[in-house]
Each structure stands twice: as C-alpha cells, then as structure tokens.
Amino acid sequence: MPKNYSSALDKIRIENREHIISQLKTGDLVKIKSEILPIIYHYGIIDITPEGIFILHNHPDKLNSKGGNIVREQFEKWVKRKDIVSVESTTLNTQQIDELEKALKDYKYDFINFNCEHFVNFAKNKSYASPQVIRWTSIVAISLLVYYLIRNKKI
Secondary structure (H helix, E strand, O other): OOOOHHHHHHHHHHHHHHHHHHHOOOOOOOEEEEOOOOOOOEEEEEEEEOEEEEEEEEEOOOOOOOOOOOOEEEEHHHHHOOOOEEEEEOOOOOOHHHHHHHOOOOOEEOOOOOOOOHHHHHHHHHHOOOOHHHHHHHHHHHHHHHHHHHOOOOO
C-alpha cells in the first residue's frame, strides 16, 4: 500500500474519531474494542459535567471506593488508543447515571454474570444481558463438541 494512501486513511480515522467525540452526549452508550482482544468489546456510559467528559463502566482490574468494579474516569483516558465501534443514544441523564452508580457501586465484575455489557444493558433497559457472553459461550461449546466428536471418531 502506498505510504500517502496509508497516511490519508490515518487522517480520516483521526478526524472521524474527533467528530464522534465532539458529538457525545450524557447517557450515550459507547462500545470500543477491548485492549485484550480486538474481537471483544468494552462498554461504558457517557456523563458530561462542567469538569469534562466522563465514562462510567464496569472493569475487572479497577476498583471504586466501595470495592466494586463500577468506576468513573475521564473519557479520553478510557478510550486512549482504542477504536470506537459504536455510540448509542439513550434518555439517561446525569441524575439517573449518578443513582445507577450509587446503586451498583458494591457489585464486583463477573465475566459471565455482571460484565461491562450487562452493566450498560441494565442501565438502558433494566435487563442483565450480554449477547457477547452468549455468543462466545456458544462458540466454545460447539467447538468442544466438534472436537469431542472428531476425537472419538463419531463424525
């Protein structure tokens, strides 16, 4: 790929990212690629205050003052060097986000039962759901079944 083509794509990517960030509103749900694997996503909720743009999210490696994993941090720190996959608008306001944070502050991260996707889906529609966990659990289960069948010469 010619060097100037690559730099043009980088310029578009940076401008698009800046545009997306400039359009964020309180209550927006943001989906980014995970640091661990680019096929896994991390989610958070935007809260814009006079102090800046913050993200409320559930992270296994971070603790809040109550010992739970729901944390609030500067958006730029959270999104640094990660691709923004999508932004979904909601009707959540700062007061609702603060209440949600207080109510769930004691909860510990659990990949299967309370991960970042469970958290934002609960905030959005009061449903503890994680399609990502269902998808990956299904893939692993099917893979193990196929391995078992091949290994035991059933197929």
